[in-house]
Amino acid sequence: xxxxxxxxxxxxxxxxxxxxxxxxxxxxxxxxxxxxxxxxxxxxxxxxxxxxxxxxxxxxxxxxxxxxxxxxxxxxxxxxxxxxxxxxxxxxxxxxxxxxxxxxxxxxxxxxxxxxxxxxxxxxxxxxxxxxxxxxxxxxxxxxxxxxxxxxxxxxxxxxxxxxxxxxxxxxxxxxxxxxxxxx
Numbered sequence: 001x002x003x004x005x006x007x008x009x010x011x012x013x014x015x016x017x018x019x020x021x022x023x024x025x026x027x028x029x030x031x032x033x034x035x036x037x038x039x040x041x042x043x044x045x046x047x048x049x050x051x052x053x054x055x056x057x058x059x060x061x062x063x064x065x066x067x068x069x070x071x072x073x074x075x076x077x078x079x080x081x082x083x084x085x086x087x088x089x090x091x092x093x094x095x096x097x098x099x100x101x102x103x104x105x106x107x108x109x110x111x112x113x114x115x116x117x118x119x120x121x122x123x124x125x126x127x128x129x130x131x132x133x134x135x136x137x138x139x140x141x142x143x144x145x146x147x148x149x150x151x152x153x154x155x156x157x158x159x160x161x162x163x164x165x166x167x168x169x170x171x172x173x174x175x176x177x178x179x180x181x182x183x184x
Contacts, residue, residue, distance in 0.1 A: 028080055030184040033065075033092055037082045040065035040110040043164050051161075058114040059121045060085040062179075064095055070106035075099050079111065080182065083125065091125070092184050097177040107167035113160050120157040124179065 028036070040063055045052045055061050060083060067079035077097040083090045095111070115121040 028184055030092060033080055033082050033184055034089065036065035037063040037084075040164065041112075043110065044112055044161065047163055048161070055112075055114060056086075058116050059118055060090070060124075061112055061114045062093055062124070064093075064111040064113075066108060067095060067111050068106070068108050069097070071099065071103045073100065073103055075103045080184070081111075085121070092182050094180050094182050095177065096180065105167065107165060109162050109165040111160060111162055113158060115158055117157040 041055075062081050062083045064079040064081035067077055069075065069077035076099065077095065079095045080092065081095070082092055115124060
């Protein structure tokens with residue numbers, strides 16, 4: 001009986017943490033999203049050799065400067081970002097995800113998704129409530145410090161870069177991710 005009491009208290013604390021963390025990043029103004037995206041890109045350019053040149057070559061990219069992910073068996077993530085073509089902002093988007101499985105902890109990170117083809121960029125821009133099975137349709141980029149990003153061919157039309165990660169989140173889950181255009 002005591003175990004149930006402690007587990008239920010832990011679940012309430014984690015739910016409170018999720019709510020507070022998500023409330024902190026929701027409802028930002030366009031100016032705040034732009035400023036946060038510029039700071040995140042500065043870190044990205046500093047951490048990943050050739051990343052600035054790489055983003056100049058792609059058709060477009062979306063920057064989510066603060067994605068918060070947390071949960072205990074049931075979890076979620078949320079972030080707001082900006083779509084840029086060249087260096088021009090074209091719209092604001094949210095990323096929302098829900099997951100269930102063996103999941104515990106919390107993390108915050110920045111995410112850049114690069115679109116290497118016109119078709120993938122067009123699909124992202126024009127499909128309302130665009131859903132993506134990240135494991136199937138988007139490659140999560142890996143590189144080492146000796147190679148320049150602009151020399152790598154990832155072999156797909158969407159590439160995700162996770163950087164500036166904080167926290168600890170262990171998971172083995174089923175997850176669905178949704179991107180939605182927002183008006184900050």
